[in-house]
Amino acid sequence: DERVQKHFGLKAWFCVSEAYDAFRITKGLLQEIGSTDLKVDDNLNQLQVKLKEKLNGKKLLVVLDDVWNDNYPEWDDLRNLFLQGDIGSKIIVTTRKESVALMMGSGAIYMGVLSSEDSWALFQRHSLENRDPEEHPEFEEVGKQIADKCKGLPLALKALAGILRGKSEVDEWRDILRSEIWELPSYSNGILPALMLSYNDLPAHLKQCFAYCAIYPKDYQFCKDQVIHLWIANGLVQQFYSGNQYFLELRSRSLFEMVSESSEWNSEKFLMHDLVNDLAQIASSNLCIRLEENKGSHMLEQCRHMSYSIGKDGDFEKLKPFSKSERLRTLLPINIQLQYQIKLSKRVLHNILPRLTSLRALSLSHYKIKELPNDLFIELKFLRFLDISKTKIKKLPDSICGLYNLKTLLLSSCYKLEELPLQMEKLINLHYLDISNTSHLKVPLHLSKLKSLQVLMGAKFLLGGLRMEDLGEAQNLYGSLSVVELQNVVDRREAVKAKMREKNQVDKLSLEWSESSSAENSQTERDILDELSPHKNIKEVEITGYRGTNFPNWLADPLFLKLVQLSIDNCKNCYSLPALGQLPFLKFLSIRGMHGITEVTEEFYGSCSSKKPFNCLEKLEFEDMSEWKQWHVLGSGEFPTLEKLKIKNCPELSLETPIQLSSLKRLKVSGCPKVGVVFYEGMTQIEELDIT
Known part of the structure; x- marks a missing residue:
């Protein structure tokens, strides 16, 4: 409701659920209201101080959903945080427990059933x-x-x-x-x-898949892809395509519900209603449990698949009862407290995990692991799913190459990962490899020897070591794709060999030229970039260090209906910008280091007559434009949805006339001494103004 959006300065919705955790709630509320600098806060007091600062003087609308805890002192501590809000703030609590409603001290509203x-x-x-x-x-x-x-x-x-x-x-x-x-x-x-x-009513195969999901805690938001990979690892489904069909069937029966969509390739979030979760637990017959909810040692002996909440103590004592488990097939840590990276005891790595010889699925994601024991995987011969994403690991132990049954290997966001083992080709059954956001990883040539690989996420092709033909032959690329050192491409004929337009599963493309290189022929550079046009399914494009003087037409093609994010960086020779205003669904545009640009002209807005230029753009950034002097404005209602504008380090830019930006909420201008005061006139709707 637009009236609600305008009435409250800060809005947050957080699902509390049965397991009351003040740390998790406080951190979750901070994230809901847009606070992102949380990595340094690892104790409750720091988080509460920060939340009070954020709420101070603001009119709040906070929904605490599905509250079960009726401990008054704990609730009172949480309620005191909201006293910082302005008059007219509203805190709404939903619960299925009458004692909780009475504890709140205000009139309870009982939800009726449908007629x-x-x-x-x-x-x-x-x-x-x-x-x-x-x-x-x-x-x-x-x-x-x-x-x-x-x-x-x-x-x-x-x-x-x-x-x-x-x-x-x-x-x-x-x-x-x-x-x-x-x-x-x-x-x-x-x-x-x-x-x-x-x-x-479910067929037998869907009953098994549904029951397996009892491993997830109530109100936990899980990724569809993870569920399917775990099903595959445990033999419940053979192929990813079939798993996807099973998942969609369970969703169509309202057993799974989507809670968030994302532009990222595999980040849709789902959950099960609490009562559906109860049903899954009944169906699993204690074969799938959550460690914190187990009712005794007999359940630990029966279980085959287990999840547990990541703790701050290294988790050795928590996992110690499983050191001799010969039946456990899934071990899944759950990051319920929204922590970034938590320490894992070395005793878990050395004394517990190597003994879980029946494991099919193992996750170490979100742990602050810098290295793994060399012998960790020697006895884990049945492992089919391994998730080491979001860790600090620099290299993988060679013993991982002995996991002949491994089908899924997740290494995304391992920012310090530098190399993969030399004998990776021994992973003869590896179907899915995710190396997204591993900027330091040197992808070796032998990846092409992984004959069973069906999906490679986050591939990075370093031209010089790899050829355009290698890129063209890679038909298993999904998600993000980076192609670097493009100055090594000689001409259009070589660029054609990349077959970029055929890669319909790539949704994020990064093209990069070395900053130190210079081009002899601008037309050749344009031809090369022209042949690197992606498939129309592309969602994000980054172009860095392009050496031509102007861009090919595809960059402003209105048929890119899924393109929402575009970054152009350090293309120093370009003297004009493409007609980006005619990209129909572009939401974020960043233009940096374009030292050849002196004017942003009418060409920038395009010629689409049916819609206003930049019809969907929400965020626009100009930065490090040393020669930029003029910004021509059409005055025809361009940028109708723009909320954030940033102009930084553009020392020659002179803006003497106001620009009508009716939706603008945040404006930041720095290092632009010639921008006149007139530019800011009429921007009464702005909520945040930063001029330095």
């Missing part, structure tokens, strides 16, 4: 999506009776509708209506019968 009419409308929308109810009156008659049994509860209605949308015979609907599950006394609330019916 019969609304229940049928919701049920019909999800069960008869592609069918006209008037043409199938028999479905409506039975469907209304089923909807009534759900007692107005949306989760129950959606779960049952998810079953019935795939059933085309009315007798199949009647079977659901007549099921004995409705009569079980322990299921009188209407939700569990619907969920049990939904579970019972």
Whole structure:
């Protein structure tokens, strides 16, 4: 609601859940309101001080969702943080526990159930999506009776509708209506019968996959790709494509729900409703557990798949009971407290993990690991999934090359990783390798020998060691792709060999020329960049050090309907900017180090007549433009959605007329002494103004 957006200065929604943790809640609220500098804060007091500073004098709207803890002193400590807010601030708490509502000290609002009419409308929308109810009156008659049994509860209605949308015979609907599950006394609330019916309707392979997800804590947001890789590692599904179909089927039945989308390739987040999570636990029969919730040593002996919350003590004592486990197949640390990197005891690496000889899936992600023992993987012969992402590791032990069954290896955001083992080609079953955001990694030539590799995420091609032909032959590239040292490409014919337009799974492309190189022929440089045009699925493009004097036309092609982010950096010879205003969905634009630019002319806005120039742009940056003097404005409503503008180190820029930026909220101008005061006139809607 736009009125709510404008009324409150700060807004935050945080899911508290059953496990009350003041540290996690405080840190989560800081992240919700946009505070990103949290790495130095590793204790509750520091976080609370920072949160008070952020809230001070601001009108707040905070939703604390799904609160279970009715310990008054703990709640009072949290409530005191919100006293810093301005008059008119609102704190909303949702709970299913009446004692929590009473503890809050304000009038409780009890949510009613849906009426019969609304229940049928919701049920019909999800069960008869592609069918006209008037043409199938028999479905409506039975469907209304089923909807009534759900007692107005949306989760129950959606779960049952998810079953019935795939059933085309009315007798199949009647079977659901007549099921004995409705009569079980322990299921009188209407939700569990619907969920049990939904579970019972699953084919055997989907029941296994769903039950495995009991490994995730309540309210935990998981990535679809991780779930599928874990299914594959444990033999529940053979191929990623099949796993994706299974996941989508479970989602269509309302057992999984999406909570966030992202432009990144594999970062959609999902969760299970608490009651769906309870159902998964029942279905797993204690084979999948969360360590913190186990009910005794007998459960630890039974379990095959386990997750646990990463702690601050190195986790040795927590994992010690598993040092002799011969049955454990999944070990998954969960970063519930939103920590960045936590210490892992060396005793875990040396004394516990090597003994878990039945492991199929192991994650060490988010641990502050700098090196792994050389013999760690010698006995872990069955390992199929290994996640070492977001660690500080510099190199992998050679013993990893003996993991002949390994299918998935995740190394993303290992910023200090420098090299891979020389015998990586021994990983004959490796299907999926993610080396995204590993800027120091020198990708060796022998990666091409991984014959079973189906997906390579975050590839970096260093031309000189690798050829354009090698890039062209790599058909398994996904996510981000970097091509560096492009000054080694001689001409258009060589650039064609990269087959860049065929790489339809690459959504982030980085093209880089050495800063020290110079070009002999500007037209040749333009031809080379022209042939490096990506597929139309591209979402982000970075061009660094390009040596031509102007850009090819593809950079401003309005048919790039998915392109949302563009960065042009240190292209010092260019004297003009492309018509970027006609990119229809561009949200972020950064232009830096363009020392050949003296004017930003009307050409910059493009010639698209149906939409305003830069129709979707939200953030614009100009930086280090030493010769830039003039910025021509159309005055036709360009930049209608621009919220953030940054102009830095443009010493010759003279702006003597105001620019109409109706949506601008944050403006930063620094190192631009010739920008006149007139430029800032009329910008009354700005919330943050920084001029230095």
